[in-house]
Amino acid sequence: MSKVHVIHENDAWVEPLRAAFDAVGTPYEEWFLDTGLLDLTRPPPEGVFYNRMSASSHTRGHIYAPEYAGAVIEMLERHGRSLVNGRRALQLELSKVAQYQALALHGIPTPATIAVVGRENIPDAAAKLGYPVILKHNRAGKGLGVQLVRSAAGLEEALAALAVTADPEAHPRDGIWLVQRYVEAPEPFITRAEFVGGRFLYAVRVDTSEGFRLCPADACEGEIGEVCPAVAPAQKFRILDGFTHPLLHRMEAFLLANGVGVGAIEFITDRTGATFAYDVNTNTNYNAEAERAAGRRGAQTGMGAIAAHLTALLRREGRAAA
Structure with a gap:
């Protein structure tokens, strides 16, 4: 049976996605890429593949996980498998230099x-x-x-x-x-725009008054120096209802051109009103408490939207094969 295959190296970050798949009954399998064998003489299984390999894998002892994921992606692309966040997305995840050059091509300012x-x-x-x-x-x-x-x-x-x-x-x-x-904002916050299926989902206002380590995942709790949503002030991560910005359409075009089906872009606005994007996340996480506070449920949440998007791709693939 065809299924969704999730490429990753951190179990904790995938737990909410498992729940989202279970809620809609989507068959899935996880490819935990740390060490192992990759048989280049055999084609990969059928299905939809979702890459959420992280640039910080080495901090969890998975030193060569991105390189392993890159090899797997080469094989998947060679065999024409349906792949969300492929070769180019992985390259952007691993290099801010690559991010800034690609953002500039789409007229999205970045800090000097x-x-x-x-x-x-x-x-x-x-x-x-x-x-x-x-x-x-x-x-x-x-x-x-x-x-x-x-x-x-x-x-x-x-x-x-x-x-x-x-x-x-x-x-x-x-x-x-x-x-x-350094881009100084009039207030200590940045904005993180989330995209699923290449389209804007929602924006989060993130309080930076206590530092720059801004991972929104619940699983970051306990990491030394991390700004953890579980212990941060109540407004640390706040979803902005009805958010609009002149750069959102350019951001969607940037993601489409670079094959990023699921991702986030963090940006900051200075005292003059100028906006600068400074980070692209192709392995994005979501703060469940902020989503609950905003009244988001099911496909309105980050992981719910990802599960719905991958499920739609899987069904489309099944119809094409019929």
């Missing part, structure tokens, strides 16, 4: 950014942009490595700490640092 290889080159990049700056990883996930640096002295202190830390998560997985001009 310099990519740096070699920690010793970071001061030159910061001096060129001017303080304050944001220091972040090119490949991260969960907001890893994000630091606000307000001065050359502050940067010197941050780099000295990085030079002696034994924490591997303090350094970018791919060796590429990003030095980014």
Whole structure:
């Protein structure tokens, strides 16, 4: 029997999707990609494949999971399988440089950014942009490595700490640092626009007053330094009813052009009213409490909408095969 196949490396993040599939009776199977065998001599099974591989997999000990997922995706695309978030989506998940270049092609502004290889080159990049700056990883996930640096002295202190830390998560997985001009909002929040099936679903206002690590997943509870929805202020994640923005149509076009069927785009608006997108998530999570507070149920929720979208693709594939 044809089914939905979910590619991932984090059980906790998939639990709400399992419940959503069960609610609509959709047959599914999980492909947990950490280590294993990939037989290139045999075709993959029939069905619809949904890739939700994460850039932060290495923080859970799944060092080569994205590379494994990339190999699987190559095989799926070769055999013409129905795939949500394929090769290009994975590339965007793993590289903010790739994100910013692709966003620019669709007229979506991003903060002034310099990519740096070699920690010793970071001061030159910061001096060129001017303080304050944001220091972040090119490949991260969960907001890893994000630091606000307000001065050359502050940067010197941050780099000295990085030079002696034994924490591997303090350094970018791919060796590429990003030095980014700090965009100051009039109020401490960012907006996260969620898209399913390439279409806008809803927007979330995210309180940034306590930091930059903004994963909305309930499963983030307990991670050191994480802004956790379970213990954050009541308005930490708030769904915005009737949200509109001039860039939403460009964002939908960007996602369509890059084969991102399910994803989120985070953006910030500065004191002059200018908006800058700074992160694209092709492995998006949702805050269930915020959805409940907004009165969202079933296919109006993030995971419910994903389950409905994948179920429709599965039924369409079944009709085509009949």
